[in-house]
Amino acid sequence: MIGVYDSGLGGLLELNKIRKDNPQSDILYIGDQKNAPYGNKDREEVKKIIENNFAIFRSFGIKDIILACNTVCSLVDFKRHDDLILYDIIKATIDQLDVSLDAKILIFATKTTCEMGRYQKELALKGYQNVYVKALDELAGKLERFEDEGKIKEYLYAEFKTISFKPDIMILGCTHFPIVKHLFEEYYQVPVYDSTALDFKTDDLKGNGRLYLLMDKSLNNLTFINKYVCEKVIFYE
Numbered sequence: 180m181i182g183v184y185d186s187g188l189g190g191l192l193e194l195n196k197i198r199k200d201n202p203q204s205d206i207l208y209i210g211d212q213k214n215a216p217y218g219n220k221d222r223e224e225v226k227k228i229i230e231n232n233f234a235i236f237r238s239f240g241i242k243d244i245i246l247a248c249n250t251v252c253s254l255v256d257f258k259r260h261d262d263l264i265l266y267d268i269i270k271a272t273i274d275q276l277d278v279s280l281d282a283k284i285l286i287f288a289t290k291t292t293c294e295m296g297r298y299q300k301e302l303a304l305k306g307y308q309n310v311y312v313k314a315l316d317e318l319a320g321k322l323e324r325f326e327d328e329g330k331i332k333e334y335l336y337a338e339f340k341t342i343s344f345k346p347d348i349m350i351l352g353c354t355h356f357p358i359v360k361h362l363f364e365e366y367y368q369v370p371v372y373d374s375t376a377l378d379f380k381t382d383d384l385k386g387n388g389r390l391y392l393l394m395d396k397s398l399n400n401l402t403f404i405n406k407y408v409c410e411k412v413i414f415y416e
């Protein structure tokens with residue numbers, strides 16, 4: 180069994196591709212909605228929350244954990260968990276880029292992801308020279324609360340108006356944000372990179388494609404899961 184971890188809904192968007200890449204694995208998905216959003220919480224508190232969720236994965240004997248959360252990838256100490264194989268969504272998102280080194284890259288992410296600076300560091304290491312980040316502090320929370328799209332659009336457009344240049348490409352550096360990818364595309368009309376089609380092949384061959392969800396079974400979640408995962412799932416109570 181492999182693990183997929185996000186603070187809530189965002190990582191669900193990765194599941195179709197992950198399941199295609201790992202047909203012989205079962206998956207335990209943790210969407211930690213009782214603690215979401217992570218992105219503007221106290222960092223030490225989030226680090227403890229991450230440890231607790233890793234303990235849950237360990238209790239299932241899981242070694243491979245796909246961190247489908249940029250905020251987690253910004254805070255976790257990858258070297259400290261040598262009993263686990265942690266898959267880093269920030270590196271994988273950057274590896275997809277197909278753009279010149281002088282392109283203007285605008286990254287939208289949570290406050291913590293922007294402030295921890297992993298995107299900026301990794302992109303600088305690869306030689307990208309024009310990297311800008313913009314924190315959208317409230318977006319993940321709004322999406323978790325299933326706020327009306329009109330209101331989300333209003334919030335986003337007000338944030339976009341504070342940015343004085345047009346990027347060549349955008350990166351959605353939060354796995355929740357592709358839920359409203361069309362709003363980013365509509366406003367900027369430039370290519371958008373996100374995390375919904377990344378390659379995460381593991382060596383785990385001990386299952387047959389079952390998907391277990393450790394998250395709330397509310398009607399909103401069920402509707403969302405039907406839309407994005409499109410298949411029967413099993414809830415852990």
Ligand code: DGL
Nearest residue numbers: 186216217218249250354
């Ligand atoms: N989906 C998460 C990310 O990729 C974080 C959203 C949140 O909990 O703030 O950063």
